[in-house]
Amino acid sequence: MYANNWHAMRGFARDPSVTKQRLKPGTVRRIAGYARPYRWQLGIFLLAAALDAVVTVSYPVLLGVIIDKGILPRRPGVVLALAAVVAGLAVFDALLNLGQRWYTARVGEGLIYDLRTEVFRHVQRQPIAFFTRAQTGSLVSRLNSDVIGAQQALTSTLSSVVSSALQLILVLVAMFYYSWLVTVIALVLIPLFLIPARLVGRRLQRLTRESMQLDAAMGSTMTERFNVAGA
Secondary structure, eight states: OHHHHHHHHHHHHHOHHHHTOOOOTTHHHHHHHHHGGGHHHHHHHHHHHHHHHHHHHHHHHHHHHIIIIIITTTOHHHHHHHHHHHHHHHHHHHHHHHHHHHHHHHHHHHHHHHHHHHHHHHHHTSOHHHHHHSOHHHHHHIIIIIHHHHHHIIIIIHHHHHHHHHHHHHHHHHHHHHOHHHHHHHHHTHHHHHHHHHHHHHHHHHHHHHHHHHHHHHHHHHHHHHSTTTO
16 A cells, blocks of 8 residues: 555656646736735835845945945045945845845735635535545645645745846846946856756756645645544
8 A cells, every 4th residue: 555655656756747737827816816915015025125135236336335435545434434334234134134024924824824714615615525536635735735835936936036136137237337348248148057047947847846746645645544544
Protein backbone atom coordinates (compact mmCIF):
# COMPACT_ATOMS: atom_id res chain seq x y z
CA MET A 1 0.00 0.00 0.00
CA TYR A 2 2.80 2.43 0.92
CA ALA A 3 4.64 1.53 -2.29
CA ASN A 4 1.54 2.36 -4.31
CA ASN A 5 1.23 5.72 -2.56
CA TRP A 6 4.90 6.46 -3.22
CA HIS A 7 4.57 5.63 -6.91
CA ALA A 8 1.46 7.80 -7.09
CA MET A 9 3.32 10.76 -5.66
CA ARG A 10 6.27 10.22 -7.98
CA GLY A 11 3.85 10.09 -10.88
CA PHE A 12 2.98 13.75 -10.35
CA ALA A 13 6.52 14.71 -11.37
CA ARG A 14 6.05 13.10 -14.78
CA ASP A 15 2.44 14.13 -15.36
CA PRO A 16 2.24 16.78 -18.11
CA SER A 17 -1.05 18.05 -16.66
CA VAL A 18 0.92 19.03 -13.56
CA THR A 19 4.24 20.18 -15.01
CA LYS A 20 2.75 22.14 -17.96
CA GLN A 21 -0.45 23.40 -16.39
CA ARG A 22 -1.31 27.04 -17.09
CA LEU A 23 -3.63 29.50 -15.43
CA LYS A 24 -7.16 29.46 -16.77
CA PRO A 25 -8.68 32.71 -18.09
CA GLY A 26 -10.25 34.68 -15.28
CA THR A 27 -8.24 33.03 -12.49
CA VAL A 28 -6.27 36.19 -11.69
CA ARG A 29 -9.48 38.23 -11.66
CA ARG A 30 -11.09 35.79 -9.23
CA ILE A 31 -8.07 35.92 -6.93
CA ALA A 32 -8.04 39.72 -7.05
CA GLY A 33 -11.67 39.69 -5.96
CA TYR A 34 -10.67 38.29 -2.58
CA ALA A 35 -8.32 41.25 -2.10
CA ARG A 36 -11.06 43.81 -2.74
CA PRO A 37 -12.09 44.12 0.95
CA TYR A 38 -8.46 44.92 1.76
CA ARG A 39 -7.86 47.40 -1.06
CA TRP A 40 -7.05 50.31 1.26
CA GLN A 41 -4.64 48.23 3.33
CA LEU A 42 -3.06 46.91 0.14
CA GLY A 43 -2.77 50.44 -1.21
CA ILE A 44 -0.92 51.60 1.90
CA PHE A 45 1.19 48.45 1.79
CA LEU A 46 2.20 49.02 -1.84
CA LEU A 47 2.87 52.71 -1.12
CA ALA A 48 5.23 51.70 1.67
CA ALA A 49 6.93 49.25 -0.70
CA ALA A 50 7.32 52.00 -3.29
CA LEU A 51 8.80 54.42 -0.75
CA ASP A 52 11.15 51.69 0.43
CA ALA A 53 12.36 51.27 -3.16
CA VAL A 54 13.00 55.02 -3.43
CA VAL A 55 14.99 55.02 -0.18
CA THR A 56 16.99 51.97 -1.27
CA VAL A 57 18.00 53.63 -4.55
CA SER A 58 18.83 56.94 -2.84
CA TYR A 59 21.57 55.40 -0.66
CA PRO A 60 24.25 55.01 -3.37
CA VAL A 61 23.35 58.44 -4.81
CA LEU A 62 23.86 60.09 -1.43
CA LEU A 63 27.11 58.22 -0.84
CA GLY A 64 28.38 59.45 -4.22
CA VAL A 65 27.48 63.02 -3.27
CA ILE A 66 29.26 62.62 0.07
CA ILE A 67 32.44 61.50 -1.70
CA ASP A 68 32.31 64.10 -4.51
CA LYS A 69 31.08 67.10 -2.54
CA GLY A 70 32.36 66.38 0.94
CA ILE A 71 35.32 64.02 1.22
CA LEU A 72 37.31 64.98 -1.89
CA PRO A 73 36.97 68.77 -1.36
CA ARG A 74 37.56 68.21 2.39
CA ARG A 75 34.33 69.81 3.54
CA PRO A 76 33.44 68.15 6.87
CA GLY A 77 30.26 70.18 7.23
CA VAL A 78 28.82 68.70 4.05
CA VAL A 79 29.88 65.20 5.13
CA LEU A 80 28.18 65.56 8.53
CA ALA A 81 25.00 67.01 7.02
CA LEU A 82 24.66 64.28 4.40
CA ALA A 83 25.57 61.62 6.97
CA ALA A 84 22.69 62.87 9.09
CA VAL A 85 20.41 62.61 6.05
CA VAL A 86 21.54 59.02 5.47
CA ALA A 87 20.92 58.20 9.15
CA GLY A 88 17.45 59.73 8.92
CA LEU A 89 16.69 57.69 5.81
CA ALA A 90 17.84 54.56 7.61
CA VAL A 91 15.37 55.24 10.45
CA PHE A 92 12.62 56.03 7.94
CA ASP A 93 13.42 52.84 6.03
CA ALA A 94 13.18 50.82 9.23
CA LEU A 95 9.75 52.31 9.93
CA LEU A 96 8.68 51.51 6.38
CA ASN A 97 9.77 47.89 6.80
CA LEU A 98 7.87 47.72 10.08
CA GLY A 99 4.76 49.08 8.38
CA GLN A 100 5.10 46.64 5.50
CA ARG A 101 5.36 43.69 7.87
CA TRP A 102 2.36 44.90 9.88
CA TYR A 103 0.17 45.32 6.80
CA THR A 104 1.47 42.04 5.36
CA ALA A 105 0.33 40.25 8.51
CA ARG A 106 -2.99 42.09 8.61
CA VAL A 107 -3.89 41.54 4.97
CA GLY A 108 -2.33 38.08 4.77
CA GLU A 109 -4.12 36.62 7.77
CA GLY A 110 -7.38 38.16 6.62
CA LEU A 111 -6.99 36.58 3.20
CA ILE A 112 -6.19 33.20 4.75
CA TYR A 113 -9.32 33.39 6.88
CA ASP A 114 -11.52 34.43 3.95
CA LEU A 115 -10.11 31.82 1.57
CA ARG A 116 -10.33 28.97 4.06
CA THR A 117 -13.86 29.95 4.99
CA GLU A 118 -14.89 30.07 1.32
CA VAL A 119 -13.23 26.74 0.54
CA PHE A 120 -14.82 25.09 3.58
CA ARG A 121 -18.27 26.39 2.63
CA HIS A 122 -17.74 25.17 -0.92
CA VAL A 123 -16.80 21.70 0.34
CA GLN A 124 -19.87 21.60 2.60
CA ARG A 125 -22.12 22.28 -0.39
CA GLN A 126 -20.83 19.25 -2.28
CA PRO A 127 -22.99 16.10 -2.59
CA ILE A 128 -22.21 12.87 -0.76
CA ALA A 129 -20.79 11.35 -3.95
CA PHE A 130 -18.05 14.00 -3.92
CA PHE A 131 -16.69 12.75 -0.59
CA THR A 132 -16.63 9.16 -1.83
CA ARG A 133 -14.36 10.21 -4.70
CA ALA A 134 -12.20 12.88 -3.05
CA GLN A 135 -9.41 12.01 -0.63
CA THR A 136 -9.53 13.59 2.81
CA GLY A 137 -5.85 14.51 2.69
CA SER A 138 -6.32 16.33 -0.61
CA LEU A 139 -9.07 18.49 0.89
CA VAL A 140 -6.91 19.24 3.93
CA SER A 141 -4.06 20.25 1.63
CA ARG A 142 -6.37 22.65 -0.20
CA LEU A 143 -7.27 24.32 3.09
CA ASN A 144 -3.64 24.53 4.23
CA SER A 145 -0.91 24.72 1.60
CA ASP A 146 -2.87 26.04 -1.37
CA VAL A 147 -4.55 28.81 0.62
CA ILE A 148 -1.22 29.97 2.02
CA GLY A 149 0.23 29.99 -1.49
CA ALA A 150 -2.58 32.24 -2.71
CA GLN A 151 -2.04 34.56 0.27
CA GLN A 152 1.68 34.85 -0.48
CA ALA A 153 0.91 35.70 -4.10
CA LEU A 154 -1.19 38.69 -3.00
CA THR A 155 1.26 39.97 -0.38
CA SER A 156 4.92 38.96 -0.65
CA THR A 157 5.02 38.39 -4.40
CA LEU A 158 3.04 41.52 -5.25
CA SER A 159 5.23 43.64 -2.98
CA SER A 160 8.41 42.24 -4.52
CA VAL A 161 7.18 42.91 -8.05
CA VAL A 162 6.21 46.51 -7.30
CA SER A 163 9.40 47.25 -5.36
CA SER A 164 11.70 45.64 -7.94
CA ALA A 165 10.00 47.35 -10.89
CA LEU A 166 10.23 50.77 -9.23
CA GLN A 167 13.86 50.21 -8.23
CA LEU A 168 14.70 49.27 -11.83
CA ILE A 169 13.08 52.43 -13.18
CA LEU A 170 14.83 54.68 -10.65
CA VAL A 171 18.21 53.03 -11.23
CA LEU A 172 17.87 53.50 -14.99
CA VAL A 173 16.93 57.16 -14.52
CA ALA A 174 19.96 57.72 -12.28
CA MET A 175 22.26 55.87 -14.65
CA PHE A 176 21.10 57.91 -17.67
CA TYR A 177 21.57 61.07 -15.63
CA TYR A 178 25.17 60.28 -14.73
CA SER A 179 26.28 58.61 -17.98
CA TRP A 180 24.03 57.69 -20.88
CA LEU A 181 26.88 55.89 -22.66
CA VAL A 182 27.62 53.54 -19.78
CA THR A 183 23.87 52.95 -19.37
CA VAL A 184 23.46 51.98 -23.03
CA ILE A 185 26.42 49.58 -22.79
CA ALA A 186 24.90 48.03 -19.67
CA LEU A 187 21.51 47.64 -21.37
CA VAL A 188 23.12 45.91 -24.35
CA LEU A 189 24.54 43.29 -21.99
CA ILE A 190 21.18 42.61 -20.32
CA PRO A 191 20.05 39.87 -22.79
CA LEU A 192 23.14 37.84 -21.82
CA PHE A 193 21.66 37.62 -18.32
CA LEU A 194 17.98 37.45 -19.25
CA ILE A 195 18.25 34.35 -21.44
CA PRO A 196 19.77 32.10 -18.72
CA ALA A 197 17.40 33.60 -16.16
CA ARG A 198 14.44 32.79 -18.43
CA LEU A 199 15.57 29.20 -18.86
CA VAL A 200 16.21 28.74 -15.15
CA GLY A 201 12.91 30.47 -14.32
CA ARG A 202 10.92 27.99 -16.39
CA ARG A 203 12.69 25.12 -14.68
CA LEU A 204 12.04 26.62 -11.23
CA GLN A 205 8.39 27.22 -12.11
CA ARG A 206 7.95 23.58 -13.06
CA LEU A 207 9.80 22.38 -9.95
CA THR A 208 7.72 24.65 -7.71
CA ARG A 209 4.50 23.30 -9.22
CA GLU A 210 5.75 19.73 -8.78
CA SER A 211 6.70 20.49 -5.17
CA MET A 212 3.23 21.82 -4.37
CA GLN A 213 1.58 18.80 -6.01
CA LEU A 214 3.85 16.38 -4.18
CA ASP A 215 3.19 18.16 -0.87
CA ALA A 216 -0.53 17.78 -1.51
CA ALA A 217 -0.10 14.09 -2.33
CA MET A 218 2.04 13.56 0.77
CA GLY A 219 -0.50 15.33 2.96
CA SER A 220 -3.27 13.21 1.46
CA THR A 221 -1.34 10.00 2.13
CA MET A 222 -0.48 10.98 5.71
CA THR A 223 -4.03 12.01 6.51
CA GLU A 224 -5.48 8.81 5.06
CA ARG A 225 -2.92 6.61 6.84
CA PHE A 226 -3.17 8.35 10.22
CA ASN A 227 -6.96 8.35 10.12
CA VAL A 228 -8.59 5.71 12.28
CA ALA A 229 -10.62 4.42 9.37
CA GLY A 230 -7.48 4.07 7.22
CA ALA A 231 -5.12 2.70 9.86
